Amino acid sequence: MRRLLSVLTLLFITLQFTEGQGISYTNNIKPIFNTYGCTSCHGGSGNFFVTPYTSLFTTGDHKPVVVKGDTNSVLIKKIKGTAGFGDQMPQGGPVMAANDLKLIIQWIKNGAPENPTSIDLFDGRTLPQSFYLAQNYPNPFNPSTVITYSIPKSQYVTLKVYNVLGKEVATLVDEFKEPGTYTSQFSVLHSQLTSGVYFYSMRAGSFVETKKLILLK
Numbered sequence: 001m002r003r004l005l006s007v008l009t010l011l012f013i014t015l016q017f018t019e020g021q022g023i024s025y026t027n028n029i030k031p032i033f034n035t036y037g038c039t040s041c042h043g044g045s046g047n048f049f050v051t052p053y054t055s056l057f058t059t060g061d062h063k064p065v066v067v068k069g070d071t072n073s074v075l076i077k078k079i080k081g082t083a084g085f086g087d088q089m090p091q092g093g094p095v096m097a098a099n100d101l102k103l104i105i106q107w108i109k110n111g112a113p114e115n116p117t118s119i120d121l122f123d124g125r126t127l128p129q130s131f132y133l134a135q136n137y138p139n140p141f142n143p144s145t146v147i148t149y150s151i152p153k154s155q156y157v158t159l160k161v162y163n164v165l166g167k168e169v170a171t172l173v174d175e176f177k178e179p180g181t182y183t184s185q186f187s188v189l190h191s192q193l194t195s196g197v198y199f200y201s202m203r204a205g206s207f208v209e210t211k212k213l214i215l216l217k
Contacts (some may be wrong), residue, residue, distance in 0.1 A: 023107045025053050025114045027134040032100045034137065053114050067194055076105060114182075127179045128152045131207040136186070136200065140214035144187035147172065147200060153179050155204040161186060161213075162199045169193060172200070188215060197207045 023029070030053075056066040056075070077083035086134045107113075128150035136145045151157060159173035160197050169191075172184040186200070195217045201210040 004130055022108060023103060023113075025056075025107070025112065026113075027109050029104060031135070031137040032096075036100075038217055040102065054180070056112065066108060066112050069109065071105045071108050072198055073108060076101075076108070079104070080200075128181060131204055131209075133202045133209040133211060136213045140216040142216050143189040145213060146183050146185050148181065148183045149202055150181040151177055151179055151204050153209075155205045157202065159184055159200065159202045162198075162201065164197055169198065173202075186213075188217075 007123075020100055056084055057068075064073070065078075066073045074083060075089075078089040082110050129152055130150070133150060134148040134152040135145045138145055147159065149157075149159065155177060157173050157175065157177045158171070160168055160174065161170040170186060173188055193215060195215050198213050198215060199210050200213055201208065
């Protein structure tokens, strides 16, 4: 029993570590800012513009909004309303959900990476190290949403959308792709799809992942 508990604990830690390492600004954090309308952080020093990645690390009267590894950064204090100056962020909107704040904190713990799945090549390009399917944004959506995905090697890729009954309603990608990060737009502007829950699934070699999206008309 003790050995089993040790194995389960190690598995849990490994899963947590893997999940944390997969958090990136572009795919996970920026969509949160966009969802809550956090285009700037209003404080005593004026505006901290948090949407551009590079602006997170610029200094103002109250130092950088984010300090890599420091989960007590100004950004976190602003979201929690404990910064001691200015208004709480997001300003004039809903309080940020606990899970969203937890994700931001974990991202900062990981060093606030812009894209943790990339490695530098000699010619200055970057390539993903692993397969990745991001949550679509916006979600819920109407009439269109964007899906981002990454592949670390040349592969035939399919990206399809299904209804709750498993019926295919759209094929977004069905072709051979070179290594890289791509975006695909799913639009229902001229379709007969009704409001509800749908699923999009990516297949690339042995990699298969499915995520949920919500259409609100």
